[in-house]
Amino acid sequence: MLPREFIVAWMLVFLVIFPNIFNPCTCQLEPRWAAKKRHVMREKVRKMFYHAYDNYMTHAFPHDELKPLTKSFTDSLSELGNLRLEHLPQDYNGSALTLIESLSSLLIMGNSTEFERAVLWLSQNITFHVDARVNLFECNIRVLGGLVSAHILATDSTNRLVHGAYKNQLLILAEDLGKRFLPAFNTPTGLPYAWINLKYGVMVDETTETSTSGCGSLILEMGALSQLTGDPTYEYVAIRALRKLWSMRSSLNLLGTTLDVVTGDWIEYSAGIGAGVDSFYEYLFKAHILFGKEEFWRMFHSAYLAVQKYFRHGPWYHEADMRTGKATYWQLTSLQAFWPGLQVLVGDIAAANSSHREFFHVWEKFGVLPERYLLDHQMLHPTEKYYPLRPELAESTFYLYQATKDSWYLKVGESIVNSLNLYTKVEGGFASVRDVTTMQLEDHQHSFFLAETCKYLYLLFDDSFLVDRNYIFTTEGHPLPVLRDWHDRLPESYISTNWSFAQSEKQGRRTSAMSLQVCPANDNQQVESACHITDARADHRCFTDEECGVDSTTCRRRSCSMAGYCGLWLLV
Numbered sequence: 353m354l355p356r357e358f359i360v361a362w363m364l365v366f367l368v369i370f371p372n373i374f375n376p377c378t379c380q381l382e383p384r385w386a387a388k389k390r391h392v393m394r395e396k397v398r399k400m401f402y403h404a405y406d407n408y409m410t411h412a413f414p415h416d417e418l419k420p421l422t423k424s425f426t427d428s429l430s431e432l433g434n435l436r437l438e439h440l441p442q443d444y445n446g447s448a449l450t451l452i453e454s455l456s457s458l459l460i461m462g463n464s465t466e467f468e469r470a471v472l473w474l475s476q477n478i479t480f481h482v483d484a485r486v487n488l489f490e491c492n493i494r495v496l497g498g499l500v501s502a503h504i505l506a507t508d509s510t511n512r513l514v515h516g517a518y519k520n521q522l523l524i525l526a527e528d529l530g531k532r533f534l535p536a537f538n539t540p541t542g543l544p545y546a547w548i549n550l551k552y553g554v555m556v557d558e559t560t561e562t563s564t565s566g567c568g569s570l571i572l573e574m575g576a577l578s579q580l581t582g583d584p585t586y587e588y589v590a591i592r593a594l595r596k597l598w599s600m601r602s603s604l605n606l607l608g609t610t611l612d613v614v615t616g617d618w619i620e621y622s623a624g625i626g627a628g629v630d631s632f633y634e635y636l637f638k639a640h641i642l643f644g645k646e647e648f649w650r651m652f653h654s655a656y657l658a659v660q661k662y663f664r665h666g667p668w669y670h671e672a673d674m675r676t677g678k679a680t681y682w683q684l685t686s687l688q689a690f691w692p693g694l695q696v697l698v699g700d701i702a703a704a705n706s707s708h709r710e711f712f713h714v715w716e717k718f719g720v721l722p723e724r725y726l727l728d729h730q731m732l733h734p735t736e737k738y739y740p741l742r743p744e745l746a747e748s749t750f751y752l753y754q755a756t757k758d759s760w761y762l763k764v765g766e767s768i769v770n771s772l773n774l775y776t777k778v779e780g781g782f783a784s785v786r787d788v789t790t791m792q793l794e795d796h797q798h799s800f801f802l803a804e805t806c807k808y809l810y811l812l813f814d815d816s817f818l819v820d821r822n823y824i825f826t827t828e829g830h831p832l833p834v835l836r837d838w839h840d841r842l843p844e845s846y847i848s849t850n851w852s853f854a855q856s857e858k859q860g861r862r863t864s865a866m867s868l869q870v871c872p873a874n875d876n877q878q879v880e881s882a883c884h885i886t887d888a889r890a891d892h893r894c895f896t897d898e899e900c901g902v903d904s905t906t907c908r909r910r911s912c913s914m915a916g917y918c919g920l921w922l923l924v
């Protein structure tokens with residue numbers, strides 16, 4: 353006979369190894385697996401971020417970006433698409449771009465000490481009074497967005513920073529930069545030049561060609577700057593450009609990809625949801641969330657319907673001519689992978705899920721996502737076989753997991769993390785992939801790897817930073833809070849006592865939205881939101897629309913699904 357103590361001890365060991373052995377409900381297995389997986393993966397992502405960050409700080413700071421293969425640097429803020437490098441002064445040391453881009457990620461990962469150290473360094477050392485020709489769009493989303501977001505985080509009392517030393521220096525820097533942007537908007541159309549010299553304004557003979565996203569993706573950062581400084585100019589010029597751009601849409605509500613800022617004529621009539629246009633759609637919707645203007649929602653709604661009608665082919669999105677709606681290029685581009693994330697915010701989860709699966713399928717096929725894949729020929733674009741550590745697939749995976757809590761997305765995230773470590777990690781950081789067929793590397797670690805790729809992967813596995821907070825992320829992954837003060841006026845439809853449920857709306861057929869049980873808003877009344885109204889029941893179950901509230905993130909009224917859950921259902 354075995355001693356009783358031995359049997360008990362053995363049983364305990366057995367129970368530790370197989371904790372669910374006596375649990376008949378398999379549904380209990382998933383959350384435990386998921387919780388453990390999330391913890392392990394979160395630590396893996398944290399390691400990745402610091403491998404990238406520490407190498408940047410050692411080999412490149414205060415220059416803009418790290419060259420991980422040669423352990424050197426590049427002043428890429430002025431190199432982004434810039435062929436006129438002769439305008440860079442000899443003594444230019446960069447603008448610490450990667451440090452600026454890392455600020456919110458540091459805080460999200462809980463490193464307030466390093467965040468504070470970085471904030472103070474930037475406060476004392478950065479100047480934008482340099483003879484450097486920069487891309488307005490890139491400088492806006494990376495530098496202005498990074499500074500504005502970091503200023504908000506630095507002054508947020510919940511972040512436990514030593515506030516004494518911080519005297520709004522990042523906001524002062526941001527305002528200085530915003531002022532340097534203004535000459536770009538001085539055109540007959542109000543559409544901004546794509547390039548601006550930070551010291552001298554628009555250069556003589558500057559190109560008048562720009563992109564749709566270059567004109568239409570400024571409102572979040574410039575609007576936030578206006579709200580923080582009280583100077584409406586930044587918001588005004590960004591909205592004026594957006595309105596002008598929107599007025600140039602075709603009768604099909606489609607826009608092209610490139611245009612002339614002086615004549616207001618389109619140059620490239622073909623467009624899709626990828627390069628040159630992507631963040632235009634994103635900013636229409638996010639501007640509506642952030643500033644509460646119905647105008648943004650109306651533009652977005654028409655634009656979104658046009659995209660679904662003319663670009664969508666099953667789970668894929670091709671490009672089309674804005675004048676005719678006829679398909680032009682059948683290609684998947686890496687940048688398009690942000691679209692499912694945007695669709696989650698809209699509430700179009702089923703469509704988001706199916707596109708996301710296709711993007712992930714391509715990721716798995718190549719190991720990473722190639723820049724351009726020709727759908728009609730089922731082959732890679734001959735010259736765009738690269739993967740520059742882009743975040744879009746991770747971003748959409750994060751949003752889909754937030755919305756569904758389906759652990760499949762955790763597995764997708766794990767696969768992305770494993771590929772990044774396997775193919776792109778080198779001793780000196782993370783390197784872009786030059787050719788996905790050979791996995792040959794390129795000597796560049798883009799700042800968005802720290803601002804977005806690592807951030808979204810981290811948030812996928814640990815979203816504790818977002819608890820009781822209501823943020824939207826800019827296109828560069830910088831969080832901005834949805835604040836009541838920033839809404840000019842709550843649209844009347846958001847005031848619950850004004851709700852009248854029109855018959856037509858009640859009779860509407862529910863389409864394309866969530867086939868899943870999705871409850872993005874939580875019950876916590878502390879959520880800082882300009883529009884949040886909780887559902888009547890804590891479990892989000894409902895019999896009628898009247899029992900549903902207003903979503904804290906999107907500010908859209910939720911309605912009761914046929915399955916009896918409050919959600920962001922689309923009615924047609």
Ligand code: DMJ
Pocket residue numbers: 630631687742743744800827828
């Ligand atoms: C980022 O700089 C932004 O997300 C931008 O909108 C386009 N994509 C790059 C990273 O891929």
